[in-house]
Amino acid sequence: MRKSEHKLTFMQTLIMISSTLIGAGVLTLPRSAAETGSPSGWLMILLQGVIFIIIVLLFLPFLQKNSEKTLFKLNNIVAGTFIGFLLNLYICLYFIGIVCYQARILGEVVGFFLLKNTPMAVVVFIFLAVAIYHVGGGVYSIAKVYAYIFPITLIIFMMLLMFSFRLFQFDFIRPVFEGGYQSFFSLFPKTLLYFSGFEIIFYLVPFMRDPKQAKKAVAFGIGTSTVFYSITLFIVIGCMTVAEAKTVTWPTISLIHALEVPGIFIERFDLFLQLTWTAQQFTCMLGSFKGAHIGLTEIFHLKNKNNAWLLTAMLVATFFITMYPKDLNDVFYYGTLLGYAFLxxxxxxxxxxxxxxxxxxxxxSQLQ
Known part of the structure; x- marks a missing residue:
């Protein structure tokens, strides 16, 4: 980390974690949850959020105690050079996999709804290239991008969901906890990937102005995203039913597309969702992209002046991996595998x- 690097405040850290968590799940979570056949997925999401908050609070004191070092450095010090190399390489490959998944979902949605005549490869490459530009700018510049986009995203999303509530029927989300534990365990692997994102704390602690606030920032970040996902799932299923959400590729967009508000001369509310989500999805992958960059810099022992070739290699690699899946089914299967990798x-x-x-x-021990 450069000495001139700006330090992150508590709120910037919280926003980075929340914004990295909120991405593709806004559009695909209702479909994934509906596949279990239970309308109580929103309760399961809340329970999962609590579980992941407990998990992250287990290891955060260790990172806080060694706040001057990222997890990549700690892996090398504690586990040794060889095992540390393997652990760091796995984390970097995981981060790259997340970036590729997020970029492909972004390309699929933008290509289908906004730029139908533009080749997906062009859309994906442009977003990846702009992301690489921000990654090269450092953690603080990425945090500022998050700070601009995330509040706008929350406001517009919640307004659209509030308008949609006029279509809501409580009968569609009953009975509560249908399927019991079996429903929860069948939902768990399908929604793992939607909770990925808080792992950027692996490298954020040394960049924080006050590392002692890391636990609070992560807990509030996961909690904010969990409540947001739960509300989204609650309203979408309550407006569409489980059966309908299961058959639609992008249930949230379909719901907003069908929305009509008397007295408002706007025909396409889904455009607000698509444009806002595109910006949010772009920022969502920045945190993982920067994590891969920091990890690979540690693996190859690079200095800042030698990072240009690494950024170029990351751009090329992520582009080809992003374009590898043949269709959307392969992308969703790829996302399920990433969920297990997340564990x-x-x-x-x-x-x-x-x-x-x-x-x-x-x-x-070589640590203090």
Whole structure:
């Protein structure tokens, strides 16, 4: 980290975490949840949010205690050069995978709804190139992009959902907890990817003005995203029913597209959703992109002046990986695999923390 790098405030950190969490799930979560056949997915999302807050609070004290180092550095110090290299490489590949998934979803939606005559490859490449430009600017510049877009996103989304509530019927979300535990466990793997994003705290702690506030920032960040996703799922299912949401590729867009508000001379409310979501989806992948960049810089021991070729290589690699899936079904399957990879990623800091604890017991720890 450069000495001249600006430090992040508590609110900037919170917004970065929340905004990285809120992305493709806005459009695809209702469909994924409806596949379980239960209308109570919104309650399951709240429960999952609590689970992930507890998990992240387990390893954050370890990162806070070593606040001058990112997890990439801690992996090398605690686990050794070879194992640390493997752990860092896995995290970097995961971050790159998240970027490719988010970019492909972005390309699919923009190509289908906004730029039908533009090749998807062109759309994807432009967004990736602009993202690389921001990644090269540093964490603070990315945080400012988040700060501009995220509040606008929340306001417009909540207004559209509020307008949609006139179509809401409570019978569509009954019975509560239909399917019991079986419904929860069937939903869990389908929604794992929608909770990915808070792992950017792996590298954000050293950039924070007050690392002691990291736990509060992550907890509020996950909580904000969880409530937002739960409200979205609650209203979409309550307006469309589980059966209809299961058959539509983008249920949220379909709901807003059918929205008509008397007295307002606007025919296409879904345009507001699509344009706002496009900006939000773009910022969503910036956090993971920067994580991959920081991790690869650590792996290859690069200095800032040598990063131009790395940024170029990341742009080329992410573009070709993004365009590899043949269709949307392959993209959703790819997203499910990333959800399982996400579980392994959040287990890494817990493993390193436990390993550090064992080393301290035997007097072999290299950490203070």
């Amino acid at each position: 392994i990623v959040i287990a890494i800091p817990i493993f390193v923390w436990l390993l550090s604890w064992v080393q301290k017991k035997f007097g072999r």
